[in-house]
Structures are given as C-alpha cells and as structure tokens.
Amino acid sequence: MTYIDMDELKAAIASALHVPVDQVAEDSSGRTIPQWDSIGHMNLVLALEERFNTSFTVEEIMAMRDVATIRTILEGKRSSRAGK
Amino acid sequence: MFRWALLSNTTISPLVRRLKAEIDSAKHGCECFCAEYGDALRQVFAEDSELLAFKPDLIALHLDLQQIKPDLELYLPFETEARRDEIRREVVEHVITVVRTLRVKTAATLLVSNFPTAPRSVLGVGLDHIFKNTLRRTNLELDSKLRNISQCHTVDCDGLWAEAGWSERDRRFEVLAQMPMGPKMQKLLVDEWLRYFRAIQGLTRKCIVVDLDNTLWKGILGEDGFEGIQMDDTPSGRGFRRFQLALKALVRRGTILAVNSKNSLEDGIEVIRNHPDMVLRERDFAALQINWDDKATNLSRISNELNIGPQHIVFLDDNPSERTWMRQQHPEVLVPEMPNDSSAFCDVLTQCRLDTLVVTDEDFKRTQMYWEDRRRREFQAEAPSYEQFLRELNVEANIQRLQSDQLERAVQLCQRTNQFNLTTHRYTAEQINSFSASSRAIVLMMSLRDKFGEYGWSGLAVATAVDSQLSIDSFLLSCRVLGKNIEFALFSALLQWGAKQNCNYVRGAFIPTAKNKPSADFYGRCGMVMCNGAAADSKKWFLAKMEELPILPIEHVKISISF
Numbered sequence: 001m002t003y004i005d006m007d008e009l010k011a012a013i014a015s016a017l018h019v020p021v022d023q024v025a026e027d028s029s030g031r032t033i034p035q036w037d038s039i040g041h042m043n044l045v046l047a048l049e050e051r052f053n054t055s056f057t058v059e060e061i062m063a064m065r066d067v068a069t070i071r072t073i074l075e076g077k078r079s080s081r082a083g084k
Numbered sequence: 085m086f087r088w089a090l091l092s093n094t095t096i097s098p099l100v101r102r103l104k105a106e107i108d109s110a111k112h113g114c115e116c117f118c119a120e121y122g123d124a125l126r127q128v129f130a131e132d133s134e135l136l137a138f139k140p141d142l143i144a145l146h147l148d149l150q151q152i153k154p155d156l157e158l159y160l161p162f163e164t165e166a167r168r169d170e171i172r173r174e175v176v177e178h179v180i181t182v183v184r185t186l187r188v189k190t191a192a193t194l195l196v197s198n199f200p201t202a203p204r205s206v207l208g209v210g211l212d213h214i215f216k217n218t219l220r221r222t223n224l225e226l227d228s229k230l231r232n233i234s235q236c237h238t239v240d241c242d243g244l245w246a247e248a249g250w251s252e253r254d255r256r257f258e259v260l261a262q263m264p265m266g267p268k269m270q271k272l273l274v275d276e277w278l279r280y281f282r283a284i285q286g287l288t289r290k291c292i293v294v295d296l297d298n299t300l301w302k303g304i305l306g307e308d309g310f311e312g313i314q315m316d317d318t319p320s321g322r323g324f325r326r327f328q329l330a331l332k333a334l335v336r337r338g339t340i341l342a343v344n345s346k347n348s349l350e351d352g353i354e355v356i357r358n359h360p361d362m363v364l365r366e367r368d369f370a371a372l373q374i375n376w377d378d379k380a381t382n383l384s385r386i387s388n389e390l391n392i393g394p395q396h397i398v399f400l401d402d403n404p405s406e407r408t409w410m411r412q413q414h415p416e417v418l419v420p421e422m423p424n425d426s427s428a429f430c431d432v433l434t435q436c437r438l439d440t441l442v443v444t445d446e447d448f449k450r451t452q453m454y455w456e457d458r459r460r461r462e463f464q465a466e467a468p469s470y471e472q473f474l475r476e477l478n479v480e481a482n483i484q485r486l487q488s489d490q491l492e493r494a495v496q497l498c499q500r501t502n503q504f505n506l507t508t509h510r511y512t513a514e515q516i517n518s519f520s521a522s523s524r525a526i527v528l529m530m531s532l533r534d535k536f537g538e539y540g541w542s543g544l545a546v547a548t549a550v551d552s553q554l555s556i557d558s559f560l561l562s563c564r565v566l567g568k569n570i571e572f573a574l575f576s577a578l579l580q581w582g583a584k585q586n587c588n589y590v591r592g593a594f595i596p597t598a599k600n601k602p603s604a605d606f607y608g609r610c611g612m613v614m615c616n617g618a619a620a621d622s623k624k625w626f627l628a629k630m631e632e633l634p635i636l637p638i639e640h641v642k643i644s645i646s647f
C-alpha cells in the first residue's frame with residue numbers, strides 16, 4: 001500500500017472547499033463542512049485530480065463522501081499504478 | 085451594482101463563482117442570480133418569479149441541447165428529411181420562446197448561447213454529417229432570429245468548445261450532475277460573457293498606442309536605417325505586415341491609433357509617409373509622439389491630446405522593460421505581454437478588450453475626425469485668442485428629436501460618454517425608446533460640423549416636461565467636441581422645447597462619478613442655482629426660473645433645431 005500524507009490531503013481539501021485547514025478532519029464529510037455541497041464536491045474532485053495527478057471514475061466520485069474514504073481511494077490508485 | 089442572472093437547463097452555479105471572482109478582482113462588483121435545470125424555465129415563465137424581482141441588467145441564457153432533445157444525435161440520422169427540419173424548428177422555437185418572454189418581461193441585455201457540434205458521433209463518418217449539418221443550420225437560424233430581438237446577442241458556444249477542445253466535455257460530471265463543462269470551458273464561457281459586460285459598461289479600450297521599432301517593423305530605424313527595416317511580404321517581414329494590416333482594420337472600425345516611440349521625429353515620419361512597405365500611414369494615427377522622452381510621459385501627452393483616459397488605452401511594445409515601466413507609471417493602461425515572435429503579434433489584439441457591441445457610422449468616421457482634430461488644434465495654437473478661434477471655427481449645430489435610425493448611436497453615447505455626462509445613466513435601447521415614445525419627454529440628438537469637418541452625432545439630452553417644470557434627465561457630450569461652448573446650444577434647444585410645453589422652471593441634477601468633473605459646474609454656468617449643497621460625492625440638484633436665465637454664450641454657433 002502506498003501511503004498518502006494526511007496533512008497534504010487535508011490541505012488540498014481545505015483549499016478546494018475554501019475552508020480553514022483546521023476544519024478538515026479524517027472523519028469530515030459533507031455533513032460537517034457546509035461548503036462541501038454538490039458544487040463543492042465537483043471542485044474538490046477536479047482539485048484532487050490535479051493535485052495527485054490522477055483521474056476518478058463516476059463510481060469513485062460518488063463514493064468519495066468523507067476524507068478517510070478519499071484517502072483510501074487515492075492510496076488504492078497509487079498502489080495499482082505502482083504495481084504495473 | 086450590476087445585476088447578472090445566469091439561466092441554464094444544466095448545472096451552472098460553478099460559473100457563478102468564477103464570474104464573481106473575475107468581476108471582483110477587477111473591482112467592479114456585481115450581484116448574481118442563478119437558476120438551474122427545470123427551475124430556469126419556471127423562473128422565465130412564472131409570474132412574480134424571483135428572476136423578475138431581481139431585475140437583472142444582464143441575463144446569460146445557456147441551454148444544453150441534451151436537455152431539450154435528449155440523445156438527438158443517436159436518432160436524427162434515421163428520421164426523414166421533413167422530420168429533421170421539423171425537429172430543427174422545434175429546437176429554435178424552444179430557445180426563441182424563452183428569449184422573447186425574457187425580452188418582454190425584462191429590460192436586461194440577453195446573451196444566448198448557441199449549440200456546440202461534437203467533432204464526431206458514434207454513428208461514424210457516413211452518418212456524422214446529418215446531425216452536424218442539422219445543428220449548424222439550427223445555429224444559423226437561431227442567430228438570425230436573435231439578431232432581430234433588441235439587446236440580444238448570440239454567444240458562440242460552438243466556437244468556444246472548438247477552442248477548449250471537445251475533451252473538455254466532462255462525461256463524468258454530465259452523468260453525475262448535468263455539468264458537461266470542464267474547467268477550461270467554464271473559464272472561456274465566463275470570459276466571453278465578460279467581453280459583453282465590459283462593452284455594455286463602457287469598460288473597453290478605445291485607443292491603441294504602439295511602439296515602432298520591432299513592433300510595427302522588424303529592426304531599429306536608428307541603426308538599420310530606412311532601407312534596413314522590414315515589414316514586407318517575406319517570412320521575416322510578414323508578421324509585422326499582418327500586424328499592421330490588423331491594426332488598419334481596427335482603425336477602420338473606429339479604434340484610435342497613436343505612436344509612442346523613441347526615435348527621431350523626422351526619421352519616423354519619413355518611414356510612415358514614404359516607406360513603400362508601410363501599411364499604416366499618417367492619416368491612420370491620431371497622435372504621434374516620436375521623440376527621446378520617457379514613454380510614460382509621452383503616454384500622458386497622448387491621453388491629454390486625444391482626451392482619452394488611460395483606462396481606455398492599450399500600450400503595445402516589444403520591449404519588456406518599457407512594458408514594465410508603463411505598468412508602473414500608468415497602472416490603468418492595459419499593457420499586454422507581446423510574444424517574442426512577430427508571427428503571433430496579431431493574436432495579442434484579441435486580448436486588448438477592444439470589443440464593441442455594434443459598429444455605428446461614427447465608428448467608421450472616427451479616425452478621419454481625429455485627423456481633422458489635429459489640424460483644428462494647430463489652427464487653435466495659431467489663433468490670437470480663444471474667442472477669435474471659436475468665431476473663426478464656423479461651428480454649426482444640428483439639433484433634432486431622436487430618429488429611429490439613430491437609436492444605436494444614442495445607446496453608444498450613453499454607454500461611452502464619461503467626462504461631460506451630468507447623470508451618467510447608462511441607458512439601453514429599450515429605455516431610450518420609452519422616453520422617445522412618451523409625449524411628455526424628448527430625446528434630443530446633436531450633430532456638429534465646423535470648417536475642418538464633421539463631428540457626427542455627439543450630443544444627447546433627455547428631458548421631461550411635467551407640471552410646468554422642464555426636468556433634465558440626461559445631458560451628455562462626446563469628449564471630442566468639448567471646449568467649443570456648444571453644450572450651451574444643446575441646453576438652449578431644451579429650453580425652447582420646454583417653453584413650447586409651457587414650462588416655467590428648469591431642473592437638472594449632477595451626479596458625481598470618478599470621471600465627470602468637467603461637467604460639474606455646467607448648470608451653474610448656465611445660470612441655474614444649486615438647491616442642496618450636500619457632500620461632494622452626492623447628487624446635486626440645480627433649479628432656475630426659465631425667464632430669469634442669463635443669455636447663453638452661443639453667438640459663435642449657427643444652430644438649427646427641429647423637434
């Protein structure tokens with residue numbers, strides 16, 4: 001498993017949603033961050049794709065509901081790339 | 085505060101944030117209203133909708149074909165030709181019905197997106213053309229219908245998609261959120277809307293100031309000499325030649341051109357007059373500052389000479405240090421980066437904010453008028469006194485009630501006039517028409533000529549006559565006719581009309597802006613009295629009994645009036 005730095009991820013999420021980084025925790029989601037609405041989610045997805053140089057599928061975008069899941073998905077993508 | 089409404093049958097709110105950020109960063113400020121999916125059409129057709137209550141100044145209508153005719157590309161090729169025509173008409177009708185409803189219910193300027201054509205469909209080359217050609221014809225029909233609706237403009241989304249690339253169509257967000265535009269396309273569309281916004285708000289550039297060496301021609305005149313510089317139809321001259329041709333076309337359209345160059349005046353003029361490969365000639369330039377002075381000083385001179393504020397000037401120079409210097413000294417001047425390669429010079433002109441919504445006769449004549457003005461200034465410099473200069477100028481003013489074919493020029497005057505503009509109401513065609521149609525109001529247009537030539541329609545006044553009071557709503561003069569006391573001619577025409585309407589009193593307001601100081605004391609100079617001496621930045625009312633007004637200084641003007 002390839003490790004994704006949590007602080008780096010939190011900073012990227014905070015910047016994409018225009019919120020202070022201390023508002024983003026591992027269990028943060030659309031329920032805890034008001035800016036994380038459907039439009040915020042689109043911005044977040046595009047920002048993470050650019051930041052981590054990857055691309056998400058529709059299924060992944062729908063599953064990315066909280067910070068912990070996003071990390072898992074990103075780590076999964078890195079591992080599968082490293083495995084190739 | 086300018087009021088934007090964005091309407092779309094898809095998700096459009098991500099564009100609101102971009103739009104606000106762009107406008108805020110330019111410090112103009114705006115309020116946005118946004119309606120998406122089915123709500124967009126409800127807002128258009130419902131009585132008392134939030135959209136109507138919002139009273140937008142501008143509505144951008146962006147309808148996606150997928151929402152109007154889902155999956156059209158997959159079945160259209162199998163329909164009969166008659167059925168295809170019918171479908172095309174239905175699509176056009178769908179959009180036009182929305183636009184016409186907005187036109188009737190609001191006074192906003194309307195920006196309507198056309199439909200993008202995908203570069204290829206799943207049906208392959210043999211059938212591709214059927215959907216594409218239908219869509220192209222749809223866009224053509226839509227555009228010709230939109231052109232007949234007042235204050236309505238087609239936004240060429242098809243062209244924007246071509247620029248962004250079809251890969252920007254993000255299928256994931258189309259599936260997830262009906263948001264087919266990727267970030268690049270979103271930015272292009274917002275930028276395109278802003279071009280219209282700036283044109284409506286008078287925030288466009290009117291004047292291009294160019295350097296000479298390595299900008300209009302290859303080489304340095306002082307070193308390479310008359311024979312050594314190049315702007316001919318060869319690979320090394322062609323970029324410069326095309327740049328000159330593009331500037332010439334802009335001059336033809338009404339953009340003012342001036343030179344700001346470190347060179348000897350004699351040598352520079354010699355090239356402009358006599359070099360066989362020059363495209364631009366002396367008559368194309370409204371001002372020439374060719375000397376060894378600092379370019380920022382020269383720019384101030386050009387701005388003063390032409391009476392064009394730095395916020396309306398673009399400066400084009402191949403030298404990066406001159407550009408940096410100009411940006412520091414004149415932050416309001418637009419100084420785009422110039423490419424290292426002259427073959428790309430023309431592309432810079434599309435970023436110069438030169439957009440104009442409509443081109444009027446005045447635009448075509450503008451450079452000729454500035455040329456005449458240069459001769460006029462020389463005449464003034466030689467005259468023994470200002471009074472004598474005015475007397476010998478043989479000014480003739482033609483003042484008449486607004487004719488329908490002058491409407492575009494009237495709107496343009498309202499949008500562009502800043503300095504001599506007492507209330508700066510940026511009226512639209514609709515608003516001017518409603519004054520024009522009222523029996524208690526008048527819209528006056530003034531054109532001028534003198535011994536050096538025509539100024540064209542360059543003054544506008546709007547007034548109403550209610551309860552024996554002549555109330556001046558708008559009063560403005562194009563800056564190039566200032567300094568000849570002809571504002572009093574237009575004022576006297578208003579008084580004559582007021583007298584015919586049995587008015588005894590005349591009333592007018594001065595609303596200060598950042599730019600209209602030159603007109604601040606106009607009503608005072610006419611003999612009217614300020615009624616409220618409030619703070620310097622607020623509206624001031626002036627009033628006078630008409631029969632008590634002093635004689636206006638217009639004996640040097642030959643005036644003809646028809647109401």
